[in-house]
Amino acid sequence: xxxxxTGPYQEWARQQLGFEYKNIQLLITALTHRSYVxxxxxxxxxxxxxxxxLGDAVLELVVTDYLYHNYDEPEGILTSWRAALVNTESNADxxxxxxxxxxxxxxxxxKHGNNxxxxxxxxxxxxxxxxxxxxxxxxxxxxxxxxxxxxxxLQSILDDGSWRDPKSHLQEVSQRVDNATPVYRVLxxxxxxxDKVFTLGVFVAEKxxxxxxxxxxxxxxxxxxxxxxxxxxxxxxxx
Numbered sequence: 001x002x003x004x005x006t007g008p009y010q011e012w013a014r015q016q017l018g019f020e021y022k023n024i025q026l027l028i029t030a031l032t033h034r035s036y037v038x039x040x041x042x043x044x045x046x047x048x049x050x051x052x053x054l055g056d057a058v059l060e061l062v063v064t065d066y067l068y069h070n071y072d073e074p075e076g077i078l079t080s081w082r083a084a085l086v087n088t089e090s091n092a093d094x095x096x097x098x099x100x101x102x103x104x105x106x107x108x109x110x111k112h113g114n115n116x117x118x119x120x121x122x123x124x125x126x127x128x129x130x131x132x133x134x135x136x137x138x139x140x141x142x143x144x145x146x147x148x149x150x151x152x153x154l155q156s157i158l159d160d161g162s163w164r165d166p167k168s169h170l171q172e173v174s175q176r177v178d179n180a181t182p183v184y185r186v187l188x189x190x191x192x193x194x195d196k197v198f199t200l201g202v203f204v205a206e207k208x209x210x211x212x213x214x215x216x217x218x219x220x221x222x223x224x225x226x227x228x229x230x231x232x233x234x235x236x237x238x239x
Contacts, residue, residue: 006024009024009027009028012027012099012100016098016100017145019141021132021136022136026051026135026136027136028105029048029132030052030055030125030128030129031125031128031129032044032046032104033104033105033106033107033121034047034048034049035109036106039107039108048124049124049128050131051127051128051129051132052124052125052127052131053131054131054135055126055127055128055129055130055131055132055134055142056127056130056131058131058134058139058142059086059127059130059146060082060086062147063082063085063086063146064078066147066151067081067082080164080165081158081163083163084157084162085151085157086150088120088123089123090150090153091124091127091150092119092122092123092126094126095122095123095125095129097149098126098129100125101118104121104122104125106121126149130142133145162226166222166225167182167222167225169225169229170182170228170229170232173229173232174204174228177232177235178204180205182202182204182209183202184221185200185201185203186200186217195215197213197214197215198213198215199212200212200213200217200220201224202224202225202227202228204228209228210223210225210226210230210231211223211224212226212227
């Protein structure tokens with residue numbers, strides 16, 4: 001910690017969390033990527049993966065507890081709602097809105113990584129920050145943070161149906177509206193084998209209804225299905 005500029009971390013904690021850390025190293029570690037430790041082995045010895053492990057468990061428990069006590073739904077429904085709330089995209093969005101990205105310590109190489117890698121880093125750091133809050137202030141403080149930045153998204157998830165598997169949902173909608181089953185087709189493959197980016201389109205009755213891009217065909221299909229669902233929603237609204 002000698003020479004470590006703690007000011008920006010405490011300032012972020014004051015603004016976003018409403019308190020200062022007694023042990024600011026917890027927050028700094030929560031925002032330290034493994035690559036930074038590999039690049040500074042003599043001076044830095046801990047990255048955020050242990051805190052991420054802890055924070056992930058706290059996040060899931062708090063969300064599960066909230067859903068159990070507030071909704072009388074079957075296990076399968078509650079599981080789907082929880083998955084939508086705590087998945088990588090949701091956590092990355094929370095991290096982005098919290099504005100800690102400039103404070104994440106990473107290697108020079110990671111700073112030039114692609115958007116997908118940075119989104120994953122934001123999501124992992126979000127769980128690690130939860131872990132740091134839990135250790136610094138206890139369960140109640142961590143639960144309050146999670147309620148504000150994760151559980152608060154629940155109503156919009158329920159309203160837009162994004163908690164449902166988009167491919168299954170699209171199949172239901174397309175069969176009901178067009179009496180046809182969606183077909184997914186690869187439109188493009190870019191990048192080297194170890195870092196492929198796939199572009200897929202989803203077609204209903206030979207009409208392209210949506211397009212998605214992702215690091216795998218499955219992810220691209222899900223994105224395309226979401227786009228198609230949005231198109232169907234617009235069609236219904238215009239009718």
